[in-house]
Amino acid sequence: MPLAGERRRRSRPPARWIGWAAAAAGVAVVAFLVGRAGSEVVIATPTPLPSAAPLSIRFGTALDTVTGEAIQLTDRFRAGDRFAYSVRLAAPPGGDSILVEIIRLEGEAETVAQRPSRQGIVATSPLIAYQVQATDLLKAWGAGDYAMRMYLSGTTAPFAMGRFTLVETPVAS
Numbered sequence: 001m002p003l004a005g006e007r008r009r010r011s012r013p014p015a016r017w018i019g020w021a022a023a024a025a026g027v028a029v030v031a032f033l034v035g036r037a038g039s040e041v042v043i044a045t046p047t048p049l050p051s052a053a054p055l056s057i058r059f060g061t062a063l064d065t066v067t068g069e070a071i072q073l074t075d076r077f078r079a080g081d082r083f084a085y086s087v088r089l090a091a092p093p094g095g096d097s098i099l100v101e102i103i104r105l106e107g108e109a110e111t112v113a114q115r116p117s118r119q120g121i122v123a124t125s126p127l128i129a130y131q132v133q134a135t136d137l138l139k140a141w142g143a144g145d146y147a148m149r150m151y152l153s154g155t156t157a158p159f160a161m162g163r164f165t166l167v168e169t170p171v172a173s
Contacts, residue, residue: 057148057162060084068129075162077134079169086129087150087160096123099151104144105163113141116151134166143168 060070061082070086077083099116149158
């Protein structure tokens, strides 16, 4: 037969379990109330921001020896002219090359004159600048109106755009 002291322990629940049950119930009540307090708040979904407009490419007949940017600005080039262009980014692009695409513009029609081609740049500089002879461009693409588009590697939207015209120089007779 059990002793009287043993019987008492079995007849009442241990105090330790009551404390744990009360703590769990308190956590559940707090979680419920916190969850309910925010359930009536309507959170607006963010509206996608439009992508930034492409930067403008500056065209000229030389690159400034101090700033490196295109100077003697023009958008018309003849055989014998130097064809220079530049674009200044807000921050260095981080990569050592960009893609340059040339599109021939004929009324509403656009024809690829040069597929996106890799051009080396200085990865730590926010300035992208280059110059060639317009004679070489006339030989490659012919006279006409063109658009230049620049892309960062791995992107489909140009970060810079500009338009220029190559003009045939009449041959003296």
